[in-house]
Amino acid sequence: MRQRITFFHRNEHGIEPTSLEVGDRSISGPDLVVAREHRVTLAVEELPAELQELLRSSNELYIRWSTPRALESLGPWTSRLPPGLHAFYTPQKGEVLESLRLCTQLRTVFGDIDCSSPAESFTTLPNDRFSHSTAYQYFHTLKSLSNFTTYVEQYACVPKEKCKERVEELANAVSLDLSYDAISHVVKITAVWPEAHQTLSINSHPDHRTEVGILTPDTPPHLEPHELGVTGLLTVLGEDTKPSPVLFSFPARHKDTESSFSSTFLKPWGLHPTMQLHIDSSKPPSDDVRCSLHAYLTLPRFIFADKYQLNDELFLSSKNLTALRYMTQPVDLEAPDYAMKLWGSSVLLELQPPAGQDAEPWTAEIPLHLRYMSPAAGGYTNIDVPSPAVFWACTAEDGTQFPNSPFDRVNLGYDGLFGPRTSFWHVKPAPEGDGSLMHQIRVPVLDLDMSKWISTGTSAVVLLGFAFVVFKLLSVYLKTGYGSQKSAKETQKKKQ
Incomplete structure (x- = not known):
């Protein structure tokens, strides 16, 4: 097992190298005001047996979780996703998609996940545009990592109390990534915490390689526009007797812009809510390269966008939208929520910023539609819709390369819809109210308290209709049927 712990601070929150104490396999020092990343790299053989079996049947498996809290990013961890649990999967050749193994493990590790099998619950990603996209995608509105921490404590920490303390810190993490591909044959688990006061006290196991970095932004010589420069101190526990100064740069595929956005649903919501983006x-x-502004949405199956509506150029222009660039296919426009097994759909929309108003706020509107949902007491139910990720996609200059960097984050769903030389400049979410990136909508459904009267009334109407039909048939029979013919013959005989 290998560990890499990185602390990233602002220039004004610097630390004196002499204040750090490096032991045989430990490092300690004063508290820091930093953002933190903790990455653990494991061989497949170090995992529980059921996970080993799953990974050996997978060509690629990437799981990404993002917090529903809106927090400012710092350092190289600027990539953003809609809040919730994202899974991207490519099976080994010949693997049966109907296998329940993947969904079973997702439920075991993350809790109550509505997933039956990749064939039924996952959606297909396009593989005819760029080869760096996985084959299948899944999403669930998971708000916390509580079940994951319980799972890790059970399999990795007993009876190590220090390990439990570390795992419990995941409750404050803003993102969690689990990455595996058949080429590297290792699993990388990466968690990121927001800027806050952090205690610098790290101990390393003799069999584990642990690298600790304390970094801050800097500008090395010959820094390229698409690169991020850092300087700081690097220590390999068990090998170094004191921190080593470093100064380096690396390609940064994701960066933050200076702008921000918020999203809301226009009232009244009804069955056709409209999401409004305030940018x-x-x-x-x-200004040196071509950039276009996009919104990436992951919509649970109870809400969807209509691709036919979003293919009307005049309609799109009226909403400050340019084009629908991608939508999960197929999207059933009529099926109720309770009749579907697919997780939902993802949508990539190019927005249309107003020309000549660089510094002015503006809005864009995204029309959505709700499915009929299961009945509930009171006639209403609450649903959670994640806020989208909003970013500028900029084509890098010719010759620009984005090789693997120490902090690169790929397989986010939307990055596979762009070319490999695309850089992403993220617009920071700034939600109103409680700061949550989840929108709660109150949806009208069939009222369970009234449904019995509906059933009784329907049955009564059906019986009355049946009785009316029988009455009319009997009336006709009595007037023109067998009985009336017999009576007419008897009358004719009497006349004769």
């Missing part, structure tokens, strides 16, 4: 600037991050 405080239409200025692109760079």
Whole structure:
């Protein structure tokens, strides 16, 4: 097992190298005001047996979780996703998609996940555009990692009390990534915490390689526009007797812009809610390359976008939208929520910023539609819809490469819809109210308290209709049927 712990601080929160104490296999020092990343790299053989079996049947498996809290990013961890649990999967050749193994493990590790099998619950990603996309995608509105921490404590920590303390810290993490591919044959688990006061006290196991970095932004010589420069101190526990100064740069595929956005649903909600995006600037991050603004949505199956509606150019222009660039296929426009097994759909929309108003706030509107949902007491139910990720996609200059970097984050769903030389400049979410990136909508459904009267009334109407039909048939029979013919013959005989 290998560990890499990285602390990233602002320049004004620097630390004196002399204040750090490096022991045989430990490092300690004063508290820091930093963002933190903790990455653990494991061989497949170090995992529980059921996970080993799953990974050996997978060509690629990437799981990404993002917090529903809106927090400011710092350092190289600027990539963003809609809040919730994202899974991207490519099976080994010949693997049966109807296998329940993957969904069973997702439920075991993350809790109550509505997933039956990749064939039924996952959606297909396009593989005819760019080869760096996985084959299948899944999403669930998971709000916390409580079940994951319980799972890790059970399999990795007993009876190590220090390990339990570390695992419990995941409750404050803003993102969690689990990555596996058949080429590297290792699993990387990466968690990121937001900027806060952090205690610097790290101990390493003799059989584990642990690398600790304390970094801050800097500008090395010959820094390219698409790169991020850092400087700081690096220590390998058990090998170094003191921190080593470092200064380096690396390609940064994801960066933050200076602008922000918020999203809301226009009232009244009804069965056709409209999501409105408020963006405080239409200025692109760079004037030297072509950039276009996008919104990426992951919509649970109870809500969807209509691709036919979003293919009307005049309609799109009226909503400050340019085009629908991608939508999960197929999307059933008529099926009720309770009759579906697919997780939902993902949508990539290109927005249309107003021209000539670089510093002016503006809005864009995304029309959505709700499915009929299961009945509930009171006639209403609450649903959670994640806020989208909003970013500028900029084509890098010719010759620009984005090789693997120490902090690169790939397989996010939307990055597979762009070319490999695309950089992403993220618009920071700034939600109103409680700061949550989840929208709660109150949806009208069949009222269970009234449904018995509906059933009784329907049965009564059916019986009355049946009785009316029988009455009319009997009336006709009595007037023109067998009985009336017999009576007419008897009358004719009497006349004769």
